[in-house]
Amino acid sequence: MKALLFSMVCLVSSGLNAQLDFTKISDSSYIFTTYQTYKEARISAHGLLKITPGGVVMIDTPWDTTQFQPILDSITLKFHKKVVLVIATHWHEDRSAGLDYYKKQGIATYSTYATKNLCRENNFPEAQYTFEGDTVFTIYNTVFETFYPGAGHTSDNIVVYFPKDRILVGGCFVKSVEAQDLGNLSDANIGMWPVAAKTLIKKYPKVKIVIPGHQKIAPGKKALKHTLKLARKNYKGRKQDKKKAKH
Numbered sequence: 711m712k713a714l715l716f717s718m719v720c721l722v723s724s725g726l727n728a729q730l731d732f733t734k735i736s737d738s739s740y741i742f743t744t745y746q747t748y749k750e751a752r753i754s755a756h757g758l759l760k761i762t763p764g765g766v767v768m769i770d771t772p773w774d775t776t777q778f779q780p781i782l783d784s785i786t787l788k789f790h791k792k793v794v795l796v797i798a799t800h801w802h803e804d805r806s807a808g809l810d811y812y813k814k815q816g817i818a819t820y821s822t823y824a825t826k827n828l829c830r831e832n833n834f835p836e837a838q839y840t841f842e843g844d845t846v847f848t849i850y851n852t853v854f855e856t857f858y859p860g861a862g863h864t865s866d867n868i869v870v871y872f873p874k875d876r877i878l879v880g881g882c883f884v885k886s887v888e889a890q891d892l893g894n895l896s897d898a899n900i901g902m903w904p905v906a907a908k909t910l911i912k913k914y915p916k917v918k919i920v921i922p923g924h925q926k927i928a929p930g931k932k933a934l935k936h937t938l939k940l941a942r943k944n945y946k947g948r949k950q951d952k953k954k955a956k957h
C-alpha cells in the first residue's frame with residue numbers, strides 16, 4: 711500500500727520552476743501536484759484525476775496557473791482521454807483558479823452554490839454549474855460523492871469521496887501530517903473546524919487514502935486525525951487568548 715501510494719508515475723516540467731507531478735494511487739486514480747511559493751516556502755497543492763471509460767474527472771484545478779494546459783496535454787498523452795468534468799472544493803485560488811480556463815475548453819465546471827457565490831464576491835473564476843453540498847455523481851461507471859462536513863478552512867469547503875477505491879479528497883479542509891498548524895486562517899471558522907473534522911472522521915470510517923490540500927500524503931486516516939488535533943489545539947489556544955485579554 712505504501713509502495714503504491716508513493717510510486718511516482720511521471721514528472722513533467724515546463725518553464726523554470728514549474729513542475730507537475732502525477733502519483734498513481736489506484737488503478738484509475740492519480741494525484742496531480744503543482745507548486746507555488748507561499749510565505750517564502752515552496753508549497754505543493756494536490757488535486758485528483760479519476761480516469762473513467764468516458765473521460766477524466768478533475769477534482770480541483772492546478773494551483774500553478776502555468777499548468778492549466780500542460781496538465782490537459784499530459785492527460786491526453788498518458789490516458790488518451792479528455793477531461794469531461796472539473797469540480798472545485800472551495801473558492802480559494804489553489805482550487806478554483808482554472809475554472810474559467812477549463813470552461814473555455816468546453817469542459818463542464820462545477821462547484822457548490824456557496825462556492826460559486828464566494829468566487830464571484832472575491833472576483834475569482836467561477837464554475838459554470840452548481841450542486842448542493844452533498845451530491846452523488848455518476849460518470850459512466852464511476853460513482854463518487856461530495857460532502858460538506860461544516861465550516862473549517864473556509865465556510866464552503868467540501869470533500870469528495872470515491873467509495874469503490876475508498877479515496878477521500880480532503881481539499882484544504884484536511885491538513886497534511888507534516889503541517890505544524892492550520893495554515894492560512896484568513897477565511898477559516900476556528901470554532902466549527904474541530905466539530906466538522908470529527909463529523910468527517912465519523913462519516914468515512916473505511917477510508918483508505920486521504921488526500922490533504924497540501925504537503926505530504928500519508929496512508930490511512932492519519933491526516934484526518936492530525937487535522938482534528940490541530941483544529942482542537944487552535945480552538946483552545948484562541949479561547950485562552952480571549953480569557954487573557956479579559957483579565
Ligand SMILES: [Zn+2]
Pocket residue numbers: 802804882923924
Ligand atoms: Zn489551500
